[in-house]
Amino acid sequence: MIAFLNGDYRPLESVCISPLDRGFLFGDGVYEVIPSYRGVLFEADAHLERLRRSLAAVRIADPLEGAAWRAMLERLLSLNPGGDRAIYLQVTRGVAAREHAFPETAAATVFAMVNPIRSPEPELAERGVAAITLPDQRWGRCDIKAVTLLPNVLARQQAAEQGAVEAILLRNGQVTEGAASNVFVVRDGRVQTPPLNDAILPGITRRVLIDVLRDTARACVEQPIGEDQLRAADEIWLTSSTKELLPVTRLDGRAVGDGCPGPVWREALAAYQSAKPAGRSALPPEGEA
Ligand SMILES: Cc1ncc(COP(=O)(O)O)c(C=O)c1O
Known part of the structure; x- marks a missing residue:
């Protein structure tokens, strides 16, 4: 499975995230789960709008421009062809020395992976x-x-x-x-x-x-x-x-x-x-x- 981390597409097994990532240390991040059916994203705009709202609510600057989110999701789907899929997308406040208050400089971590949608039996x-x-x-x-x-x-x-x-x-x-x-x-x-x-x-x-x-x-x-x-x-x-x-x-x-x-x-x-x-x-x- 090919995953996305901070601009790179690579096999999930080779994705490494720092233990100092604030998502790992504090749960300091937000996420989305976006379904796709036969390669077509379902309600992607609504999910991306909710992601922007979540980011704004926790005061993480949106790390990607509007169209770039969609392009990344489409690319990830094309790299993981097959049946119905759900894209898991997570944005954290990034990597910094462990201190509760926001770091002065930290780039958000953007991670995404694709899982099969298991329709209920x-x-x-x-x-x-x-x-x-x-x-x-x-x-x-x-x-x-x-x-x-x-x-x-x-x-x-x-x-x-x-x-x-x-x-x-x-x-x-x-x-x-x-x-x-x-x-x-x-x-x-x-x-x-x-x-x-x-x-x-x-x-x-x-x-x-x-x-x-x-x-x-x-x-x-x-x-x-x-x-x-x-x-x-x-x-x-x-x-x-x-x-x-x-x-x-x-x-x-x-x-x-x-x-x-x-x-x-x-x-x-x-x-x-x-x-x-x-x-x-x-x-x-x-x-x-
Ligand atoms: C707490 C909670 N409520 C509701 C939902 C349903 O949201 P959605 O229909 O956007 O998947 C989810 C989805 O995971 C959830 O975690």
């Missing part, structure tokens, strides 16, 4: 996945896509140890998001997701899904979701660039709705798939599984 998406709930113990700026992910890692590990794929986080009695996903619920056919604020990441998949549902009978309402609403939901979905739109059919060991992926999820997934380049379909239509 069709059976898994057909069965749905399990999730658990946990208290949201993260900081107050979860709208920034920071590499500092220790609470998310611990939450996801706790989910894995309980046989679940995601932890849905609760703060002050309300759903924020998953450890690495946004959350939607459906009740009586009405689709709802928490509104954007500094407690959640403005997910690109979340936004695409809201857009594709906007002009349908399933238009999504952006309103806080209380814990009781989560537990009473007919359907719960998780969204992310690599998971796409995953139905949660067990929450804390109890069935969600009738315990099967719901009809609204199926409609929403079809709408989401049609928005993607080449309309790749992760799932066969109902009845043809």
Whole structure:
């Protein structure tokens, strides 16, 4: 696999980053995960806009000009040809003597690599996945896509140890998001997701899904979701660039709705798939599984 580091393209195994990199020492950096389908980037502008926003929020000067980001992503994809891919892109404040305050001179470290997108196994998406709930113990700026992910890692590990794929986080009695996903619920056919604020990441998949549902009978309402609403939901979905739109059919060991992926999820997934380049379909239509 060919990766990118500070202007060079080279095999991932030969990429070396200093132990004094502030990403390593402090988690002082931000990142993006940008999907591509059959070699075509999906929502690259939205991901790059969110990257610029994250950089500005943590006061790292944007190390590349607008078009240069896109050119780098395209080049990296062409050097790693194949199926569906997600580009992991990380920018840190760079290499400097270890001191908490910003270094006076340090060039940002820019690193990117490409991973296959593992679409959920069709059976898994057909069965749905399990999730658990946990208290949201993260900081107050979860709208920034920071590499500092220790609470998310611990939450996801706790989910894995309980046989679940995601932890849905609760703060002050309300759903924020998953450890690495946004959350939607459906009740009586009405689709709802928490509104954007500094407690959640403005997910690109979340936004695409809201857009594709906007002009349908399933238009999504952006309103806080209380814990009781989560537990009473007919359907719960998780969204992310690599998971796409995953139905949660067990929450804390109890069935969600009738315990099967719901009809609204199926409609929403079809709408989401049609928005993607080449309309790749992760799932066969109902009845043809
Ligand atoms: C905490 C968190 N929320 C939401 C998301 C979903 O964001 P996106 O749809 O842009 O991948 C992610 C993605 O990794 C995430 O880490």
